[in-house]
Amino acid sequence: MLDSKETQYALQEMGKMFPNATTSLIADSDYHFLLAVILSAQTTDKAVNKVTPLLFERYKYPIDMANADPKEVAEYIKTIGLYKNKAKYLVECSKMLVENFNSVVPKTHKELMSLSGVGRKTADVVLAERFGVPAFAVDTHVHRISKRLAIVPEDATVRETEKILMSKVPKEDWIKSHHRMIFWGRYQCMARAPKCETCPLLEICQEGQKRIK
Template sequence: MLSNKKTLEAVTIMGEVFPDATTSLVADSDFHFLIAVILSAQATDKSVNLATPALFARYPTSKELAQATPNEVEEYIKTIGLYRNKAKYLVQCAQALEQKFAGVVPQTLKELMSLPGVGRKTADVVLAERFKIPAIAVDTHVSRVSKRLGIVRQSDDVLTIEQTLMKKLPKEIWIAAHHRMIYWGRHQCMARSPKCITCPLIDLCNFGQKQLKQ
């Protein structure tokens, strides 16, 4: 297991390689960003960004979306994976926002997670990106990179990974660390064919060293 010091060193190097790592989802309001994050589950940010301009134009606030039917919403998001389920969640989420929060996206983890379609990862992303509240959202990239580097155990679940990263990293870099690890997973430490031979973290990474020996 990497120590706190080595974990910070790894994330610092990631930041040097990807100094501009940030969210790639495009949205013009807190509500639209929440919708975009819900849509991004098991889908690429690129596919979400292609679909959302028309969706956002049709439903500028939660009030309009709360009055829609899932079938109507489906027409705007058919190119995104799991679009039928997501259409239901979007409508239900908008209705809950209107009923419980007067159409305003809440700024606490508990309140966000009370919304249909919003899990812990989605809530963490919204808190970090829209409200600058320190959080580390754990997606497949963050999970893979954390396990390969030995920051966490291979058997750790998403919540344990999140809690371990928060313990090992200073709070002021949680948001940046989340983005750096996503970029690392996308461009350096991919699920298939990771670039171990050119990786600047190879000295810290048992997984990478084993790959080079094969």
């Protein structure tokens, strides 16, 4: 198992390959950022940024979408995946913001989680990216990378992985590390065909050693 020092070394190496690893979601307000993160589930920031300009122009505040027909909202986002469900989430989420939070995006994990379409990962991303609240968002990339590098046990749950990462990585590096692992998972250590042959972390990687044989 990688200790804290080795884990930070690995993250540092990821940073060398992806020095500009960060979110590219575009939003001009907390509300719009929340919607963008909800939309980003199971797709790319790029795909989301393609539909949000018109969507945000049409629905500026929660009240503007709270009583909208999900079918109308769906028209704005139908070029991204899972669009029918997401349209429903956005409308319901906006309605809940108006009714339960005075149209202000809440800043606690529990309150965010209570919103439609907002799960553990989305709540963590909003807290970390938008509100500067320390959180380590564990998505499938982060989870997979953590397991492959043996930062966490092979059978660790998402919740356990989050806890271990928070203990092994300094709090001020949580957001940065999240981004690096996302990029690492997308361009270097992909789910199906990781590039072990050219990987600078091969020597300390549990999964890499297994695969290279």
